[in-house]
Amino acid sequence: MKLRKDILVLAAVFLMTYSNTAQAYLDPGTGSMVFQMLIAGFCAIAFAIKMFWRNIINFFLKLFGKNKAEEENTDGE
Amino acid sequence: MANSQIDSASFRDPSGFIFKQDSVVYRQVNKVYKEHYDRLMTSGLYQELIDKNMMVDHVEVDDQQIINLQSAYKILKPQHIDFISYPYEWSFSQLKKSALLTLAIQKKAFEFGMTLKDASGYNIQFVGVKPIFIDTLSFETYVEGQVWQAYRQFCQHFLAPLALMSYVDVNLNKLLSVHLDGIPLDLASKLLPWRTRLNVSLLSHIHLHAKSQQKYASKTMDVKVRKMSKFGIRALIDSLESMIKKLTWKPIGTEWGDYYEETNYSDSGMNDKKRLVAEFIDKVNPQLIWDLGANQGVFSKIASDKGIKTLSFDVDPAAVEKHFLIRQKHKDDNLILPLILDLTNPSSAIGWDHAERNSFEQRGPAGMAMALALIHHLAISNNVPLDRVASFFQKLCGYLIIEFVPKEDSQVERLLATREDIFPEYHEAAFEKAFQPYFEIESKQSVGDSKRILYLMRNKTDLETIHSRS
Numbered sequence: 001m002k003l004r005k006d007i008l009v010l011a012a013v014f015l016m017t018y019s020n021t022a023q024a025y026l027d028p029g030t031g032s033m034v035f036q037m038l039i040a041g042f043c044a045i046a047f048a049i050k051m052f053w054r055n056i057i058n059f060f061l062k063l064f065g066k067n068k069a070e071e072e073n074t075d076g077e
Numbered sequence: 078m079a080n081s082q083i084d085s086a087s088f089r090d091p092s093g094f095i096f097k098q099d100s101v102v103y104r105q106v107n108k109v110y111k112e113h114y115d116r117l118m119t120s121g122l123y124q125e126l127i128d129k130n131m132m133v134d135h136v137e138v139d140d141q142q143i144i145n146l147q148s149a150y151k152i153l154k155p156q157h158i159d160f161i162s163y164p165y166e167w168s169f170s171q172l173k174k175s176a177l178l179t180l181a182i183q184k185k186a187f188e189f190g191m192t193l194k195d196a197s198g199y200n201i202q203f204v205g206v207k208p209i210f211i212d213t214l215s216f217e218t219y220v221e222g223q224v225w226q227a228y229r230q231f232c233q234h235f236l237a238p239l240a241l242m243s244y245v246d247v248n249l250n251k252l253l254s255v256h257l258d259g260i261p262l263d264l265a266s267k268l269l270p271w272r273t274r275l276n277v278s279l280l281s282h283i284h285l286h287a288k289s290q291q292k293y294a295s296k297t298m299d300v301k302v303r304k305m306s307k308f309g310i311r312a313l314i315d316s317l318e319s320m321i322k323k324l325t326w327k328p329i330g331t332e333w334g335d336y337y338e339e340t341n342y343s344d345s346g347m348n349d350k351k352r353l354v355a356e357f358i359d360k361v362n363p364q365l366i367w368d369l370g371a372n373q374g375v376f377s378k379i380a381s382d383k384g385i386k387t388l389s390f391d392v393d394p395a396a397v398e399k400h401f402l403i404r405q406k407h408k409d410d411n412l413i414l415p416l417i418l419d420l421t422n423p424s425s426a427i428g429w430d431h432a433e434r435n436s437f438e439q440r441g442p443a444g445m446a447m448a449l450a451l452i453h454h455l456a457i458s459n460n461v462p463l464d465r466v467a468s469f470f471q472k473l474c475g476y477l478i479i480e481f482v483p484k485e486d487s488q489v490e491r492l493l494a495t496r497e498d499i500f501p502e503y504h505e506a507a508f509e510k511a512f513q514p515y516f517e518i519e520s521k522q523s524v525g526d527s528k529r530i531l532y533l534m535r536n537k538t539d540l541e542t543i544h545s546r547s
Binding site for chain 2: 025026028029030031032033034035036037038039040041042043044045046047048050
């Protein structure tokens, strides 16, 4: 229960409070917007954990003189 | 202004539009987009995307007559794209690569304080097998707290079709030609098998996303209330990227089986056909070849090896997927683009005013077309009279390499095995007579030890006239 509460608090931390931009010709859709804000919190937790492990792996790779793990491939492959 | 025409698909985004002047494509950047355009160009993002071959480059031109003086900020001349293809003509991996490129560009944009304001599949084109982003006006300055405006569009244009192709049927990419703004998520959710709800990512981005859209369908939301952290968007993009990377589809066989192994060509016959095709191409030396019914592109490769840009069309999504993967693996050229096309029902002109997406014919003509081992599928499987095949081909190309496959050929025998032969006019003399009003036969050769005949024909109408008709 406490863990669940922690997760919700953590998710809320990621959802900041600033206004929106101009020039948006595309209707993002209310349902998509609400859902996006909700799901982003959970994605953020997963992403934070992923980054944490990646850093640990990179640390050990560096320790053994190997190249940094590939973080991303820019051409979309 | 003389000879200028605004592109009929370029009307949704007030940031600017595409127009053609004397057959050259330009993009007008409107004043309203000035801040975002300047940021794209000065932040280093544009250069980064060009250096990484992710986006088309452009030059700013100032000697053009400006199409709308009051709203214009800049006129750009973008890198030329030889052939505009559409997502409903792409194989699974082509759509997947396009989706990943879109996300990679969003990540890059974030690094430079910008974001994508849309994520349409039509923002991507292919140069050979390489996808490239074409919409220079898709970027906007990122304001801390804003949501990712393009989330819904990305899910509709990329995620839903890829999931449907992967989990239900690879032909469901055709839904993209019915739903021009991507497959509605409630439809995707209905069509996907129940087990996809056990996949957390698909459950979230498609099924629950669709439910949320339904729940808020008639509700509005104060724009100021939209709040989301940059980290949140970054995580959302990462989640979409991981999921798309995991979506797979394996082409098992093709509609024509392993066609090249099953034809009644001996090795020498096949080599003879390749030699003749190469000879015919050399005689004409066109700039662009359309290979119709290209299968996995054995003959397209002959053209591209000569440095000729080649489009390889086939009805079979498995053949196109295999062809695309072969070309991508070998990294041997950027000259061949495999695409899915059903010649018996080619892509139509669709969208607003029938003019947003061009038909197959409107995107031609090509200097040369090849129709190898194809005529029997059109004339016998699809009952198209030979003169109608000829009149259609006349609209597509200046020169035509066409193979006549007679009834005695085992492939035709196979097609006629289960049906009555209602084709008394399907023979060599009638074939030549049917093509005679439209094409001049320049060369006629028997192919090795087979009963087939290869023709090189010249269109009796010149390309300019064909082009002005389409």
